[in-house]
Amino acid sequence: MAAPLAAIVRLAAVSRALVLALSLLARLLFRPYDTSASLHPPCLSSPSSHNSTAAAAAAAAAISSLAVWDGVHFARSAECGYEYEQSFAFLPLLPASMALLSRTLFAPLVPVLGYRAVLVISGHVLNNVAFVAAAAYFYRLSVLILKDSGAAYRASVLFCFNPASVFYSSLYSESLYALFSLGGLFYLFSGANNVAMIMLAVSGSARSNGALNAGYFCFQALLQAYDAAIQKKRPILAVQALITGFLRSTFIFIPFFAFQAYGYLNICLHGNSDELRPWCKAKLPLLYSFIQSHYWGVGFLRYFQVKQLPNFLLASPVLSLAVYSIAHYTKMLHQLFQSNNIHEKIIATVEGRSVELCESSDVATVLKSAFSSGLNNKKQAHTEVKKRKSAASEATSASLDSDRSTGRILKVDKDECPILVLPFILHLTFMTFTAFFVMHVQVSTRFLSASPPIYWAASRILVSPRGSSKRWGYFIVVYFIAYILLGSLLFPNFYPFT
Structure with missing residues (x-):
């Protein structure tokens, strides 16, 4: 896996260099539609002054103007803190990380360019590096789920050149969210639950939808409870698994709700306004939902x-690609749950033996303990696996024979493992519904851009031998390239783009 992973890292770096080059070229060739990004009023709390040469001041102004659209708000929060109610819509991970880098690694540049310009540099460097790391995690996660390094590689290439690429190289929170969500999911499916819990919780301080990642721990807990109650006949262990899953899921919500509490303290309890804001009087005073509704x-x-x-x-x-992904994997899951060997597949997933039942390739060295229950020690688990291995094999064979005799044969593609895909599809379904019916729909391009099933399904279309799939594969490639070019042209110049 080392060679494909290294290739993905190189491709991710190349894609970032390409997007940055296109964005800078577009900025040089075209005049921005809105030049208000160059206006930098001093902070309300502590106005800062910066004395420099005319050349340095011009360079600082040019760099600072690279913060466009939401980047203006992220840079302002990093520089001045959360001054206004609407600024709390921009969660703190990116501003805090920008401020940290500006005061440490890039601190020598502050006397020359000024703090705001260095913040913009820090944000761009941070997000582009984070994207490269996110692409590496995307590939490793895809190998675990798809059980096919070739399919994982194709999907990862698509992720490296995804239609929302310009946002991953700008002052937006997409890169950090992708890094911590994809990284957290990789560690979760690898059995490193504590690392996964921390990373998924951090993703909730990058974007609000990071809290939805708690559902993956719920899925893990249900599988473990099923194994404990049905296979091991130990209901106490099942209850323990459910409680553990609940606590881990709750932990993932903490950063998001802690930030909401911070907003409540600053605006409702310690605010300067004589009149209490309407959301402060609600039974559940959620600042984020109020801002989204009231201001946007x-x-x-x-x-x-x-x-x-x-x-x-x-x-x-x-949205079309998301709906196709959901429909494709839902059909596959329906076939799975109609098969007679569903019990064995669930148990195999819990015990990390899904590699055998899903006809995996050479990823057995990677998937050592996917969804390890953590309730028994290694020796006990190894003994139980050996005892049931032959029985599971016989049961699976008998089940397949039964399916053949009834004319219903479950066909599992080489690059797919249905059970592990289930939480991803549920997550994508909720996100797609929200994007279409609730949000500003044009945001869907970047809102769904970190959803692995979209790229898994697209990679499957690209290699399908059917004529219709080849045509759709062509449209997918054109769509990805066109949106990268359009985004690199429109977005940096303050023209509307998703």
Whole structure:
């Protein structure tokens, strides 16, 4: 796996260099539509001054102007803290990381360029490096789930050149979210639950949808409880697995709700306004949902307007690909749950033997203990696996014979393992529904860009021998390239793009 992983890292780095080069070229060739990004009023709490030469001041202004759209808010929060109510819509991981880098690694540049310009440099460096690391985790996670290094490689290449690429190289939180969510999922499916729990919790301080990753621990707990209750006949262990899963899932929500509590303290309890803000009086005072609704008009069906039709068209490619992914894997899961060997597949997944039942390639060295229960020590688990291995093999064979006799043969593709795909599909389904019916729909391109099933399904289409799939594969490639070019041209110049 070392060679493909190294190739993915190189491709990810090349893709970032390409997007940055295209963005800078577009900025040089075209005048920005909105030049307000160059305005930098001093912080309310501690106005800062910076004396420099005319050349240094011009360079600092040029660098600072690279913060566009939401990047303006992230840079402002990193420089001045959370001054206004609406600024709390931008979660703290990216601003805090930018501030940390600016005061440590890039601190020598502050006297020359000024603090804000160094913050912008820090953010760009941080996000591009984070994307390369996220791509590496994407490949390793895909190997674990798909059981095929070739399919994982193709999907990872698509991720490296995904349609939302410009956001992964800008002052947006997509790169950090992808790094911690994909990294956390890799460690979760590798059996390193504590590392996974921490990384998935951190993803919730990058983007609000990071809290949804708690569902993966719920899935793990259900599998472990099933194994304990049905296979081991130990209901106490099943209850213990459910409680552990609940506690781990709860932990993932902590960073997001801690930030909401911080906002409540600053605005509702220690705010300067004489009149209490309306969300402060709610039974559950959630600042984030209020900001999204009040300042950006986010809400169920609120974006369904005739004038928004172009935005729906802009989002239609990624939404179509998401729906295809959901439909494809749902059909596969339906076939699985109709088969007679579903019990053995679930037990195999819990014990880390799904490599055998899903006809894996050379990834057995990687998947040593996917969804390890953590309830028994290694010796006990090894003994139980050996005792049941022959019985499981016989049961699986008998089940397949039964399926053949009834004319219903479960066909598992080489690059797919249905049970492990289930939580990803549930997650993607919820995200797609939210993007289409609740959010500003054009945001779907980047909102869904870190969802692995989209790239897994797209990679499957690209190698399908069917004529129709070849045509769709062509459209996928064109779509990815076109959105990279459009994003690199429009976004840096402050033109609307997703």
